[in-house]
Amino acid sequence: MKRVLVIGGVAAGTKTAAKFKRLDQQAEVILLSKGQDISYAGCGLPYYIGGVINSYNELIVNTPQKYTALTGVTVYTGWEAIVVDVENKVVTAQSQEGIKQFFYDQLVIATGASASVPSIAGTDMPGFFTLRTPTDAAQILDYIEKQNVQQAIVIGAGFIGLEVAENLLARHIQVRVVEALPQIMANVFDSDMALLVQRHLQENGIQILTGVKASAMVGEKVVQGLQTDAGVLAAQLVISAAGVRPNTDFLKNTGIAMVKGTILVDETLQTNVPDIYAVGDCAMVSNRLTGQAQWSPMGSSANMEGRVLAQILHDGQVHYPGVLGTGVIKLPLLNCGRTGLTEEAAVKAGFQACTTTMVMDDKPHYYPGSASFIIKLIADKNTRKILGMQVIGVGAVDKITDIAVTAISMGVALDTLECLDLAYAPPFSTAISPFVQAVHILQNKINGLYHSLTPSEYKSGKAKDYEIIDVSIQPAIPGARYINLTDVTGPIAEIPLDKKILLVCMKGKRSYLLQTRLRAYGYTHTLALEGGLAVNDVKISFTGRGIPEEEIKRVKGLGFLRDKTTPDCFNARVITRNGKITAAESYAITKAAELYGNGQIAMTTRLTIEIQHVPYVNIEPLCNFLAKAGLDTGGTGSKVRPIVSCKGTTCQYGLIDPFSLSEKIHERFYKGYHDVLLPHKFKIAVGGCPNNCVKPDLNDLGIVGQRVPLLDKTQCKGCKKCIPRDTCPIHILQCDEAGKILLDTTRCNHCGRCIETCSFHVFDGYMEGYKIYIGGRWGKQIKHGIPMEKIFATEEEVLETIEKAILLFREQGITGERFADTITRLGFENVQKQLLTNSLLQRKTENLQARVHLKGGATC
Known part of the structure; x- marks a missing residue:
């Protein structure tokens, strides 16, 4: 009876063991797992941190008991392989129970990889984490909740790092991503596509610092920041997602061939040592297109390698074709997919790479929820076969990616794909699939029917001798000559036929249409800018002629x-x-x-x-x-403006920490509502006490820290030497004829100066909170805001009220009027009532989707 020993119990190992046991019920299959969990959902860990996955148990795909019952595989958990004796075919493992030897006929190494820990000081400090196992994710989540983490840094801008950043942002945590390489998602996305994603992330609240190296953790007993070559970045939490390293140290002196710690295997997934195989994140397989060795530590690849290896072990009639490095990632309001070679990798591999970047509707423009894909397609000019593809958009990028995977795997040329009969209905796709449209454009380019400039070529300056012509539906490039496509019925009088011109529109289609006309009319030097203004940052020099x-x-x-x-x-x-x-x-x-x-x-x-x-x-x-340095410019327009706060508890009179509160307001509303247009600007200020140093009541919404005295009059002795009365800075505390204290609550500003000043403990009790003023403004027409009647007890109540005020202003304000005017028009009591109930939040989605206040009223 054959004995197959599998070391490793996550994706590749459990897949190999289960599939092989199904093929050969008589074989003895033993699986060793270093940990107590097997077959856990490593790719789901960021979403557990973000709260999308609610239960830790949902991350565990199979328990050892359930797996054994389903498959018949014998599982040993808590056993770590420490020595492999290739001559005698025996593996020595250790656990808390001691040492044990496991003999094998065939050995499968599927030990996976562990998170790389950066070589920087302080990684042993509380607040620093790596993320690789469910236990890691649970510990991070526990730390966030117990330490009330407000600022976090993620080291590494690969897929996992960006997914972690997205999920931290979903918890209203300020996130910075530090990447040592010059671009995010290096080696999987070309720099031009990666830059588009980076800009999107920064616009949606995730700060990205590329080309920045971390050097040390900052803090005394716990993490307080990260030292980088861009300076010290403040954070209470640092998560390293800077890659993984294969778990293969125990294979030293076995003679197994390895490359940088990964186990080198052939097309049968066998090592150079007979009867020893490797799959998953510890194995160096091959690239399906180039045949060159490639490490692709992906859960999808690990499962497929396991399935193929089981068949190889059974009858040897199949082989593993290699990886394409296919991947997909969900980011804030954006999805990204990729497969095959990047343009850079294709050129390096010796292909005559031809690329095109295009913007396509993901559904018909008339269908609700339609948006766009930005697709970069790469093919070999000689064979016309697809080499790779990258796509970003809000829709189903996985569908586009999977079509490209199929085309590459089948080895078909562009011409075969020209009439690919893909499914169509308005809720799902355009009549001609966006992928097929991309094929058509690349066909035209290779066939010489489309003469274009790629985004990377434009950025490198290849258009410096060309005049930029704006051919958008409406003029969109300040300073550029504008031409309406539909008006062109022959040569353009003011443009010579031999002039070098670069045609630019919003997405690229109108540029191509005008180019075909101009070439028919005799123009010999026209180029269309791929992706148009949706992809490229096109500017005209105004030197010497004034800025329009x-x-x-x-x-x-x-x-x-x-x-x-x-x-x-x-x-x-x-x-x-x-x-x-x-x-x-x-x-x-x-x-x-x-x-x-x-x-x-x-x-x-x-x-x-x-x-x-x-x-x-x-x-x-x-x-x-x-x-x-993680800094932005901005703060103009009819939007939520940057938040102002005083120095709060660092001041002798400060009652609350306005820095902490204003940081949360900044993240949730200045950043979170950055694209929300309002009738006018909306200013918010936070004061730590009623001294009002930053004039909260002269803002559209002002927050003032409060310490409300709760008098215990029964303790008053009528001593007539009343320290609280003498302490009160606004002199509203008085004593009656008997010397008993009197407090005019209608005039008290809750400054807290009287608290704990009475020797008889009359003023020991108090309630901390926040007073909110609405409808203030300064400038040409100064107006003091009106305080709401309620004292808010928690930061979350304050944040919720701010959101309601912004939503009310957007929904019920008239374009051009300030919030103070809206309150006057609607009535203060009406507005206050709405802010103290939840109807505005219930209409939030509908409110934010409405196309209103497109111009706004802010002039500065």
Whole structure:
């Protein structure tokens, strides 16, 4: 009777053992697992942290008992292989029970990989974690809840790192991702596609720092930050997702061939040692297209390798074709898929790679919920076979990816795919599938019918000798010559036939249509920009001719306000969250002022820092420089504005920590509602006490820390030497004729100065909370906000009320009016009633989806 010994009990090991046992019921199959859990859902761990998966037990696919009952495989949990004797075919393992030897006829190594721990100081400190097992995820979640984590850093911008970041953001935790390489998702996405994803993540609240290396954890007893070459980044939690390393140390001195710790196998998944095989994250397999060795530690690959190996062990009639590195990832409001070779990898492998990047509707434009895919398709110009594909969009990118996987695996050329009869109905797809449309465009390009410039070629400057022509439906490129496609019925008088012109529209289609007309009319040097303005950042130089108003308006939306004393300079507003910045951030701002401005900075009344006198050409370099330090520009438009707070408990009078609260408000509403248009700007300020240093009541919504005295009048002795009365800064405490204390609660501002000042404990009791003012404003028409009647007891109540106020303003405000005007028009009692009930939250989705206030009323 054959004995197959499998070391490793997660994906590849359990799949191999179960499948082989089904093929050969007479064989003895033994599985050793180092841990107590087998077959757990490693890919689901980020979603457990984010709360999408609610129960720890849902992560465990199979218990050892259930697995044995289903498959007939004998399972030993808690046993770790420590020695493999290849001559005598015996594996020595250890557990708490001692040492045991396991003999085998055939050995399968499926020990997987462990999370890599960065070689930096302080990784043994509480608050630093890696994520590889369900236990890791449970410990991270427990730490978040017990430590009330508000700021987190993820090291590594691969799939797992970005998924972790997304799920931390879902818990309203401020997230930064630090990546040592110059791009996110390196080696799986080309840099042009990765940059689009990075921009999207940053716009949706995840700060990405690429080309930045971590050097040490910061903190005394627990993690308080991360030291990087971009400075110290504050955080209470650091999760390393910077790759994995194969668990193969126990194979030293066995003679098994390895590459950087991975076990080298052939197409039968066999090592160089007879009767020893390897699958899963510890195995170095081959690339299906190039035949070259490739490590692909993916759960999908591990399961397929296990299934194929079981058949190989049974009758040897199959072989493993290799991996394509297929992957898909869900991110905030965006999905990404990829398969095959990147453009860079295809060129390196010797293919004559031809690529095209296009923007496609994912469903007919008229169907509710329709959006777009951005697809990059790569093929070999000689064989016309697809080599790889990358796709991003809000829809079913997995479907597009899987079609490409099938095409690559079948080895078919573009021409075979031209009429691929894929399923169509408006709820699912366009009449011609987006994938097939991509095939058509790449066909046209290879056939010489479509002359284009890729996004990476445009970024590298290949269009510097070309005049940019805007062919969008409406003019969209400030300073560019605009041509309406439908008006072109012959040569354009002011454009010579031999002039080099780059045609640009919103997505690329109109550029192609105009190009075909112009070429028919004799134009010889036309290029269409692939992906159009949806993919590329196209700008016209205004040197010597003045910046048009529409461009001034656009950059204002980025936080750059025109310096009216100059023809082409702007003042850049740097968002400081609440007026508090780190030394590293301060250094980055001052350095940016030296490099890109006139070396001067100024504070606005809302505690925003302005870098002065930034030339127009320096706007993009300045933004890129600040992004390296995790800083953004902005704070303009009819939106929630940056949050202002006083210094709170670091002040002798501070009652609450406004930095902490304003940080949460910043993340949830300045960032979380960044794309929500309002009738006018909406300003929020947080004061730590009723001294009102930052004037909360002159904001659309102001929050003031409160300490409400709860008098125990029965303790008053009428001593007539009343310390609380003498302490009261606004003199509202009085004593009656008997010397008993009197408090006018209608005039008390809840400053808390009287608390614990009475020797007889009259003033020992108090309630901490928050007073909320609504409808204030400063500027041309100053108006003090009106306090709501309720004292709010918790931060969550405050955050919920802020959200209701924003939703009310968006839903019931008239474009152009301030929140104060809305309250006056609706009536304070009406507004307060709505803010103290939940109807606004119940209508939230409908409210945010409504296309209202598209212009807004903010002028600064």
